[in-house]
Amino acid sequence: xxxxNPPSKIICIGRNYAEHAAEMGHDPQRSQPFFFFKxxxxxxxxxxxxxxxxxxxxxxxxxxxxVRVGVGGRHVxxxxxxxxxxxxxxxxxxxxxxRQAKEQGRPWExxxxxxxxxxxxxxxxxxxxxxxxxxxxxxxxxxxxxxSGLWRDMIWSIPELMAEVSRxxxxxxxxxxxxxxxxxxxxxxxGDNLIxxxxxxxxxxxxxx
Numbered sequence: 001x002x003x004x005n006p007p008s009k010i011i012c013i014g015r016n017y018a019e020h021a022a023e024m025g026h027d028p029q030r031s032q033p034f035f036f037f038k039x040x041x042x043x044x045x046x047x048x049x050x051x052x053x054x055x056x057x058x059x060x061x062x063x064x065x066x067v068r069v070g071v072g073g074r075h076v077x078x079x080x081x082x083x084x085x086x087x088x089x090x091x092x093x094x095x096x097x098x099r100q101a102k103e104q105g106r107p108w109e110x111x112x113x114x115x116x117x118x119x120x121x122x123x124x125x126x127x128x129x130x131x132x133x134x135x136x137x138x139x140x141x142x143x144x145x146x147x148s149g150l151w152r153d154m155i156w157s158i159p160e161l162m163a164e165v166s167r168x169x170x171x172x173x174x175x176x177x178x179x180x181x182x183x184x185x186x187x188x189x190x191g192d193n194l195i196x197x198x199x200x201x202x203x204x205x206x207x208x209x
Contacts, residue, residue: 007068008172010038010118012091013161016154016180033156033180035165036109038091042118043176049209052190053114056094061188062181063139063196064089065151066120067158069175070127076166078159084173086131088198089120090139090206091178095187118178121196121204128158140195141188149182151198 016033044050052059066089070082091112098111124130139147156164158179162171188194192208 007040007043007174007176009169010040010042010176010178011035011165012038012064012112012178013156013180016156016161017149017182018153018155033161033164035161036112038113038118038178041115042113044116044119044206046120046122046204048116048119049207050092050116050119050188050194051209052188053094055114056096056111058094058096059188060093060095060185061139061141061147061194062091062093062185063137063147064091064178064181065137065198066123067131067177067179068123069162069171069173069177072171072173072175074166074170076163076171078157078163081128081159081162083126083128083131083158085123085125086134086198086202087121087123088137088196088202088204089118089178090194090196090204091181092117092119092188093185118176119196119204119206120176121198121202124201131158134199134201136197136199137182138197139184140197141186142193146186147182147184151179153182154180 068085070084094111101108196204
C-alpha cells in the first residue's frame with residue numbers, strides 16, 4: 001500500500017449506513033456513528049493473505065471506503081476538510097470476541113484491532129473531487145457478491161465525519177479513516193477468497209488462510 005505519509009492512526013467509523021445499523025439491531029434514525037481505532041499493525045497490504053486468528057471462531061468481513069487525511073488539525077470544519085487519497089478496505093472483526101466483550105461490559109478493541117485486521121488496497125491519490133467520480137463499494141466472497149452499497153448513502157458525509165473526529169482528537173495528514181460498512185456483513189472461513197472493489201478504481205484481493 002503506497003501513501004504520502006505513514007498513518008499515525010487508523011480511525012474506524014461505526015453505524016454509518018442505515019441498513020447496516022438496522023441489521024446490527026440499532027435504530028438508524030437515532031444512532032449516530034461512533035469511532036474507534038486500530039493500531040498501525042492492523043494494516044495488511046495488497047498481496048498479503050489474511051491469517052485467520054487462532055483466538056476466534058467467528059470472523060466477519062466489513063467492506064469499507066477508506067480515505068486518507070490530507071489536512072490535519074483540531075476542530076476541522078466540514079467545508080475545510082481535505083483528503084489526499086482513497087482506497088477500499090476491510091474491517092475484519094472477531095464477532096465472537098466482540099459479542100463477549102459487550103456482554104461483559106468491556107471494551108471490544110481486541111475484536112477489531114488485532115494484527116492484520118485492516119486489509120487495504122493501493123491508494124488512489126486524489127481529492128474529494130476525484131472521489132466524487134466513484135460510486136459503489138462491493139465485496140465478493142468466493143465469486144458471489146455479499147456486500148454492495150453506494151458510499152454516498154452514508155448517514156454522515158466524509159467531511160462531517162472528519163469534523164466530528166477532530167472535535168476529540170487532532171487529525172494528522174496521512175491518517176486513515178475507514179468510513180463504515182453497508183449491509184451484508186458476514187462470516188469468513190479459511191480457504192475463502194475475498195475481492196473488494198471501489199468501482200473499477202480500487203481492488204483488493206484477499207485469501208483467508
